Amino acid sequence: MPALNDQVQYVRGVGPGLAKMLAEKGILTAEDLLYHFPFRYEDRQHPVSLDELKPGELASVIAEVRNSSLVRTRRTPLFELTLGQGRHVLKCVWFNSPYLNGKFLAGQTVAVYGRVEPSRSTSNFKMIQPQFEILPDSTADAETQMLEVGRITPVYESLGGSRLASRWQRKVIFNLLESMRGAVPDCLPQSMLQRLDLPDRETALREVHFPPEGTPPAQLQSSSTPAHRRLIFEEFFFLELGLELKRRRMKERKGIAFAANDKVREAIREVLPFHPTAAQKRALGEIVADMRAPSPMRRLLQGDVGSGKTIVAFQAMLVAMENGYQAALMAPTEILATQHFLAARKLLERSSRKPRIVLLTGSLDEDRKRTNRGLINRGDANLIIGTHALIEEKVEFDRLGLVVVDEQHRFGVMQRFKLMKKPGPDGRSGPEPDVLVMTATPIPRTLALSLYGDLDLSTLDELPPGRVPIVTRRMPGERAEEVWDFVRKQVAKGRQAYIVYPVIEGSKDDQPELDFSHDEGQPDAAASSTNRHRTTPKVKTTELFPASAHEAAPSAKSGLKSAVEMHEKLRKGPLAGLRVGLLHGRLDADEKEVIMRRFQRGEIDVLVSTTVIEVGVDVANASVMVVEHAERFGLAQLHQLRGRVGRGAAKSYCILMTGERISDLGEERLNAMVSTQDGFVLAETDLRQRGPGEFFGTRQAGLPELRVADLLRDRQLLELAKHEAARFVEGPEPAVTEAERASVRTQLKQSWQRKYGLVEAG
Numbered sequence: 054m055p056a057l058n059d060q061v062q063y064v065r066g067v068g069p070g071l072a073k074m075l076a077e078k079g080i081l082t083a084e085d086l087l088y089h090f091p092f093r094y095e096d097r098q099h100p101v102s103l104d105e106l107k108p109g110e111l112a113s114v115i116a117e118v119r120n121s122s123l124v125r126t127r128r129t130p131l132f133e134l135t136l137g138q139g140r141h142v143l144k145c146v147w148f149n150s151p152y153l154n155g156k157f158l159a160g161q162t163v164a165v166y167g168r169v170e171p172s173r174s175t176s177n178f179k180m181i182q183p184q185f186e187i188l189p190d191s192t193a194d195a196e197t198q199m200l201e202v203g204r205i206t207p208v209y210e211s212l213g214g215s216r217l218a219s220r221w222q223r224k225v226i227f228n229l230l231e232s233m234r235g236a237v238p239d240c241l242p243q244s245m246l247q248r249l250d251l252p253d254r255e256t257a258l259r260e261v262h263f264p265p266e267g268t269p270p271a272q273l274q275s276s277s278t279p280a281h282r283r284l285i286f287e288e289f290f291f292l293e294l295g296l297e298l299k300r301r302r303m304k305e306r307k308g309i310a311f312a313a314n315d316k317v318r319e320a321i322r323e324v325l326p327f328h329p330t331a332a333q334k335r336a337l338g339e340i341v342a343d344m345r346a347p348s349p350m351r352r353l354l355q356g357d358v359g360s361g362k363t364i365v366a367f368q369a370m371l372v373a374m375e376n377g378y379q380a381a382l383m384a385p386t387e388i389l390a391t392q393h394f395l396a397a398r399k400l401l402e403r404s405s406r407k408p409r410i411v412l413l414t415g416s417l418d419e420d421r422k423r424t425n426r427g428l429i430n431r432g433d434a435n436l437i438i439g440t441h442a443l444i445e446e447k448v449e450f451d452r453l454g455l456v457v458v459d460e461q462h463r464f465g466v467m468q469r470f471k472l473m474k475k476p477g478p479d480g481r482s483g484p485e486p487d488v489l490v491m492t493a494t495p496i497p498r499t500l501a502l503s504l505y506g507d508l509d510l511s512t513l514d515e516l517p518p519g520r521v522p523i524v525t526r527r528m529p530g531e532r533a534e535e536v537w538d539f540v541r542k543q544v545a546k547g548r549q550a551y552i553v554y555p556v557i558e559g560s561k562d563d564q565p566e567l568d569f570s571h572d573e574g575q576p577d578a579a580a581s582s583t584n585r586h587r588t589t590p591k592v593k594t595t596e597l598f599p600a601s602a603h604e605a606a607p608s609a610k611s612g613l614k615s616a617v618e619m620h621e622k623l624r625k626g627p628l629a630g631l632r633v634g635l636l637h638g639r640l641d642a643d644e645k646e647v648i649m650r651r652f653q654r655g656e657i658d659v660l661v662s663t664t665v666i667e668v669g670v671d672v673a674n675a676s677v678m679v680v681e682h683a684e685r686f687g688l689a690q691l692h693q694l695r696g697r698v699g700r701g702a703a704k705s706y707c708i709l710m711t712g713e714r715i716s717d718l719g720e721e722r723l724n725a726m727v728s729t730q731d732g733f734v735l736a737e738t739d740l741r742q743r744g745p746g747e748f749f750g751t752r753q754a755g756l757p758e759l760r761v762a763d764l765l766r767d768r769q770l771l772e773l774a775k776h777e778a779a780r781f782v783e784g785p786e787p788a789v790t791e792a793e794r795a796s797v798r799t800q801l802k803q804s805w806q807r808k809y810g811l812v813e814a815g
Contacts, residue, residue: 057237252279373455386440458489
């Protein structure tokens with residue numbers, strides 16, 4: 054009898070050859086194969102008949118092949134398949150799929166699944182690019198017939214060509230479940246399952262793969278059957294259990310118990326440039342309470358653009374410095390590190406203590422690096438601000454007390470870990486420093502608590518008083534002249550503007566600024582081939598841009614405009630006479646700093662840039678943000694760019710200029726930007742569009758790709774799993790046997806730790 058931890062090659066129907074193909078998909082054991090779930094289901098008990106089809110609906114149809122043909126067109130070959138039931142027919146069309154020619158034979162029975170559309174031909178309806186499966190004929194073996202006809206049929210993503218398609222997976226998984234009937238060990242305590250009304254593991258696996266007759270289709274498609282709920286909860290439970298153990302293990306480590314006396318409070322008060330918001334006071338109170346504890350602080354500070362995270366971080370660093378320790382701030386880019394360095398010097402020059410602040414980035418000349426490393430090593434530098442250069446082996450701190458990591462999602466776990474573990478100048482490793490990580494990407498509280506479960510959470514949920522809402526408009530590129538006229542008028546009023554482009558120059562290869570959303574203007578995955586692009590709709594004239602007296606200019610060329618190219622064109626053309634600067638990632642650090650300072654001093658009217666100004670650049674006089682090819686940027690990126698303006702008292706504007714072709718996802722992003730400035734609302738949309746893996750960068754952060762759970766859809770189960778994980782660790786519960794506790798520990802160690810290192814990661 055097979056066991057869950059058996060190598061997959063020993064599963065009946067696999068073997069060494071197919072095992073190699075499965076390994077490429079991360080399927081190494083029998084358990085991995087059982088946890089490869091269907092991505093949808095087809096109701097082949099009661100498929101829709103052709104005379105019941107309705108336009109716009111997704112439908113599963115089983116019908117007979119009448120004929121098929123490959124049609125050559127000027128653009129792309131079309132493969133057409135005609136299915137029939139009596140006098141009713143359905144035409145199926147696949148674009149650029151000549152490989153289908155000869156695949157279908159008249160008289161075969163085929164199941165197709167897709168969106169029903171009206172047809173102008175003699176057929177009643179059509180489906181574009183439907184998914185299909187040729188069903189077994191009467192000569193097929195009984196097992197194949199049983200798994201594919203007259204039941205709710207699971208449909209799997211292919212694991213590697215036709216050899217590992219849905220049909221193969223159904224047979225292998227069915228046989229594996231049958232061979233293990235009554236012998237699949239549970240990994241959750243029985244008392245927990247009874248309390249939560251969840252099925253046992255074997256029942257859940259069997260019913261997710263092969264749903265029993267009568268299972269509501271809506272529950273299957275939404276993964277809300279009892280079987281799905283059990284497996285989703287299980288997945289979340291072990292994630293939360295690993296994070297809970299990390300959190301508790303951290304509390305056992307030796308940290309620094311900082312004093313927060315009157316002297317420290319006075320040091321903080323004398324550098325505050327304004328009266329803090331209630332949210333800032335609350336966050337600082339939570340941070341200082343952690344810093345006073347003898348265990349190391351591990352806290353996430355999140356807040357929307359402009360909510361004042363940096364000033365809170367500087368106050369926390371003052372606590373460390375007033376206690377005689379060094380503080381380090383690590384930023385993801387040199388521009389942001391430089392911005393923090395300048396801000397720290399300006400803020401802390403008010404301090405009577407006059408702390409020594411040094412900057413350490415990769416592009417500094419070697420002499421300056423050597424000098425700054427010496428200051429850090431001897432303890433003469435109190436506040437150290439830099440990039441990845443801070444974690445180089447040559448950098449040794451004297452008494453590192455607090456580490457602040459800005460835009461933490463851009464760093465991996467191990468980078469944060471290296472800075473936390475920096476030894477002293479003699480190689481000693483004393484108490485662990487406190488760590489504060491910051492992000493301007495708002496994350497719904499439930500998800501933040503779960504995905505950063507080893508960190509405590511502070512949220513800045515209000516903006517400082519006096520912040521004026523930013524007027525956001527979208528404009529088609531053909532109305533660019535109106536935009537440039539508006540920029541000129543704003544400059545005439547004494548304001549400044551940013552104009553952002555997606556690429557530096559020429560090809561987009563090897564350009565660090567490129568951080569587009571996945572669809573990049575391409576058709577949505579679910580969109581049909583006939584709706585690949587939509588033309589930008591004409592926007593209504595607004596009070597911002599009065600109606601133009603002349604005809605609209607021809608639309609811009611389809612290629613991406615670049616910062617270098619447009620800097621020259623704007624400087625010599627529409628913005629001639631204005632002081633137009635250029636900033637991008639290929640400039641060296643000194644050039645970037647000179648340009649930033651000139652823009653901050655008002656010596657540059659318009660700064661043409663790439664997304665290097667996305668985070669951290671703070672110029673109160675800048676009132677206009679123009680983003681060209683806005684449809685090509687991600688939602689979080691657009692929100693960050695908009696946050697560069699509106700930092701002063703003047704009314705500010707964000708203008709999203711678009712190209713001709715915009716995907717459905719691009720339309721949704723642009724509409725969201727226009728409709729709200731609430732970063733948490735935009736984060737919800739961004740999370741839904743990109744999916745949790747991409748949104749949180751789980752591969753980067755060392756967190757697992759979820760196999761069945763969905764962080765948005767399954768939030769209630771996520772909260773429940775978090776609660777149950779904490780309860781389990783608190784234990785012991787009398788109803789939970791020692792054998793069950795051992796089973797939970799084994800599952801966590803063998804499965805989750807093997808794949809993700811959740812318990813061991815720093």
